[in-house]
Amino acid sequence: MSDTLYAVVISTDAVSGNIIEEMLPSIELFPTSYFDRDDDVARMNLYYETTEEASNTLQKVQEAINGWQEIFELDLSKLEIFTREIKKEDWAESWKSFFHVIEVSDRLVVKPSWESYDAKEGQILLEIDPGMSFGTGNHGTTRACLEYLDQLAGGKKTFIDMGCGSGILSIAASKLGYHDITAFDYDSDSVKISAKNFELSKCDGIEVFEQDLSKYVSDNTYDLVVANILAPVLIANSAKIVAALKKGEASRLVLSGILHKQFDDVVTAFEKHGLKCIDHKKISEWSSGLLSF
Numbered sequence: 001m002s003d004t005l006y007a008v009v010i011s012t013d014a015v016s017g018n019i020i021e022e023m024l025p026s027i028e029l030f031p032t033s034y035f036d037r038d039d040d041v042a043r044m045n046l047y048y049e050t051t052e053e054a055s056n057t058l059q060k061v062q063e064a065i066n067g068w069q070e071i072f073e074l075d076l077s078k079l080e081i082f083t084r085e086i087k088k089e090d091w092a093e094s095w096k097s098f099f100h101v102i103e104v105s106d107r108l109v110v111k112p113s114w115e116s117y118d119a120k121e122g123q124i125l126l127e128i129d130p131g132m133s134f135g136t137g138n139h140g141t142t143r144a145c146l147e148y149l150d151q152l153a154g155g156k157k158t159f160i161d162m163g164c165g166s167g168i169l170s171i172a173a174s175k176l177g178y179h180d181i182t183a184f185d186y187d188s189d190s191v192k193i194s195a196k197n198f199e200l201s202k203c204d205g206i207e208v209f210e211q212d213l214s215k216y217v218s219d220n221t222y223d224l225v226v227a228n229i230l231a232p233v234l235i236a237n238s239a240k241i242v243a244a245l246k247k248g249e250a251s252r253l254v255l256s257g258i259l260h261k262q263f264d265d266v267v268t269a270f271e272k273h274g275l276k277c278i279d280h281k282k283i284s285e286w287s288s289g290l291l292s293f
């Protein structure tokens, strides 16, 4: 077996990088990502065993980005897409240097499995190894969801995370005392990584499975439903998301993964199902909403 990997590198500014990073799974590509907000750089990498696979992916990415440019009005002035060779031993550990301990809220601290941290009194440690999946707490959407989970905790609420990524929200829910916790994702790697992270964080009893939201059918309903996916996916699946929410004024829905300019359209789609927006958080270019009946 060769000791070389072929990387497709997508380099752009942080704003368009955030959007491209979230759209890539829709064409079955799951990059590792690095964002440096101070230098306004976003870099996503996809790795292949052969140069042919890398060239095919480069073309697929280029075509997809051309399509998204119109929908999301992407500024692609800093976009560069190229392939490069990399030694396997350098690749395996390289992404770890970009993920460190993050104090997300007064109580929640996200800790990579390979770092140590002395928790202060009252702090809750979320230990994760995100691998290729989404969710380190660094991203504005994950942060907002974690803040809502923290604020809404108490009283033994049930919880579902639709599009769980690394499983970070379910780990937070478990540590904050939610119960009957369910998580799903349509990406099989995310499901595996979530299950591993639940073990790592000693969170027993969380149900996690592979599921496309657009095909999700269940009689189960929850006190808190969180969907941190992109606005078009939230809108297209609004009926399915609302069906998972317990009827009654006490239940809450958190929607995230929404660009500010898309927020009103998302809220309008959910108002059609009898919900109203009771809070709106903005972190960097991302909007998140808290809704209730």
Ligand SMILES: C[S@@+](CC[C@H](N)C(=O)[O-])C[C@H]1O[C@@H](n2cnc3c(N)ncnc32)[C@H](O)[C@@H]1O
Pocket: 022, 025, 134, 135, 136, 137, 141, 142, 145, 161, 162, 163, 164, 165, 166, 167, 168, 169, 184, 185, 186, 187, 190, 211, 212, 213, 214, 228, 229, 233, 257
């Ligand atoms: C922005 S990440 C959120 C991850 C995690 N919940 C968090 O807050 O950090 C979105 C996740 O939703 C998943 N996803 C996107 N579309 C989906 C769909 N139609 N059905 C299920 N999962 C989906 C992606 O694979 C990704 O892991």
